[in-house]
Amino acid sequence: KELEGIDLCLKILTDLGVPFCKTAGKHTIVISLIKTRRALKGMQTKDLSCSPIMANGTRLKAMKMMNALSEKAYWTLPNLFPLIVLKMVRWSVKHGVCKYSAVAFLWYGLLQVAVFGDFKTGREFSKVAWDLQRRLNAKDLFSKMSLIA
Template structure:
């Protein structure tokens, strides 16, 4: 009921996307401040994305998955009690896209995350709307949705993101779309993420220069997937080694699961032809 607290929460929520893009180190500080204000002064609809973001940080950046999932349930309860359509895209991204995927079937998150995308467009929360779109496409792929469906929907997201000037998020969706194109036989080199949607060399160069660990990680993960799909396990081992060199402050359930499964698969295959190799230990994780 305190107007100054409500205004503080609103302003913090509004600057959150800019911190997310320009200075990621501010994201935990802003999140903690919103949670602190809500606990001291009382919760409202603006508290929902704060607790959702806190749960996401616990699951990803801090590796405390059980605690993060509990906070995610708190955010869900807040959403049911206070509503707040204006912030649905942020809530859906954090809770359904990045928290619930740690302890629930991934496909259960698809419709809520897509709803966050649609509602975000309607309320003007454009950046988080397209973040929902990017996460939706990624979960679709990792949960085994038909490639042609992932490809078609992602292509639509790219066109609309371009209309709204969301180049940074569009670049993320392009990587997933190019992966689908490769797996559908639509790339000249099936082991390289280059084609209609991206140029692998250019994307890696830009991501390296901007220290975009998330984009670098995604590209090398998908190269690992392609290499395993085509039984090129030496290529897969190199992609896995590149992944291990990237220092990420957070991670997703679907990204981590695919990464370690594919890494173990490649190591297991290589260990068969290389006795007493380090791949034997890594490959044993699949047993």
């Protein structure tokens, strides 16, 4: 059932113009990480929580779908998970933030700690995530974010 749900989310994302490869390998993850680091280069982490609000309805729908897919992928398709998080972070930087950006920044911070041992960056992104959650009054994401943090 989990894989059916993931396949449905992937189909919807493809229909929205945001395709993901369910069988992506480490090379694809590294490329996505490099793209994300480039997008964040020169930015102050604290400024992310004050970024403009994402206004494009299609992008908002895609962010909502990626948010739903991220936790399913975390447990079921671990190579897909970072690709989702990294795309959400890049979109938040490029197109503005939404309530799902808070979750993406929290996941990104967790990846920084778990994969790279970078506690400073992890803590900074955690703070940005919670600041954004409060700014956007995203009470519905509080439990999910508490579980991640």
